[in-house]
Amino acid sequence: MRQFTLSILVVLVYVSASADERPAQTIVITTKPRFEQRGQFVDLVISDTNHSLDISWWMPPDKQFGPVLLDTNRVYTFTVVQKPFYSISIPKLCKVQSGSQTIYDIEVCEIHKTKMEYKEVEIAYGLVRRGPNGPSRDIERRLFPNHREYSLGGCGKTPDDPKTDWIYVCSDCRNAYEKWKLEQKKTK
Numbered sequence: 001m002r003q004f005t006l007s008i009l010v011v012l013v014y015v016s017a018s019a020d021e022r023p024a025q026t027i028v029i030t031t032k033p034r035f036e037q038r039g040q041f042v043d044l045v046i047s048d049t050n051h052s053l054d055i056s057w058w059m060p061p062d063k064q065f066g067p068v069l070l071d072t073n074r075v076y077t078f079t080v081v082q083k084p085f086y087s088i089s090i091p092k093l094c095k096v097q098s099g100s101q102t103i104y105d106i107e108v109c110e111i112h113k114t115k116m117e118y119k120e121v122e123i124a125y126g127l128v129r130r131g132p133n134g135p136s137r138d139i140e141r142r143l144f145p146n147h148r149e150y151s152l153g154g155c156g157k158t159p160d161d162p163k164t165d166w167i168y169v170c171s172d173c174r175n176a177y178e179k180w181k182l183e184q185k186k187t188k
Contacts, residue, residue, distance in 0.1 A: 025082040027051050033070040046078050053080055053091045068096055068104045109146050112172035116146055119169045124150045125157035133184060146170035147177040
């Protein structure tokens with residue numbers, strides 16, 4: 001009986017580990033964007049004959065996830081990566097093209113227009129608040145949106161939750177943030 005229990009345990013560990021190691025899937029959809037209100041949230045909905053994806057775009061009071069403004073009467077090419085997360089896949093917008101022009105690329109800093117470093121960072125769980133001397137959301141978004149070297153993991157944490165994540169970090173944003181901090185010290 002003990003051998004049977006150990007065999008089942010090994011199978012369960014293998015199945016759960018392999019489920020988390022599923023490769024991400026890249027999907028390219030060319031379509032007009034559609035936005036749908038879902039309670040207080042707004043999702044970008046893109047679909048073609050093979051796929052239909054809902055991507056978080058906006059939530060109250062002023063948190064916009066969508067990195068670009070999109071015209072619902074215009075056709076775009078969206079490149080999305082479906083990243084496995086436990087038993088579901090989460091779509092992540094990677095690139096938006098209008099004709100031959102790239103209007104958004106997750107690898108390029110939207111402020112500094114430089115290619116960013118894809119870096120493994122720790123995940124911060126719980127309620128992460130700004131320090132009293134930290135920049136406002138607006139300042140951070142306008143001057144150095146990709147300076148953080150950690151990922152937000154949500155409020156709850158279980159022992160099975162991942163400890164690290166991969167994000168894009170901009171060295172120009174880090175430099176701009178350090179410069180901003182020095183200027184704040186000088187004015188006090």
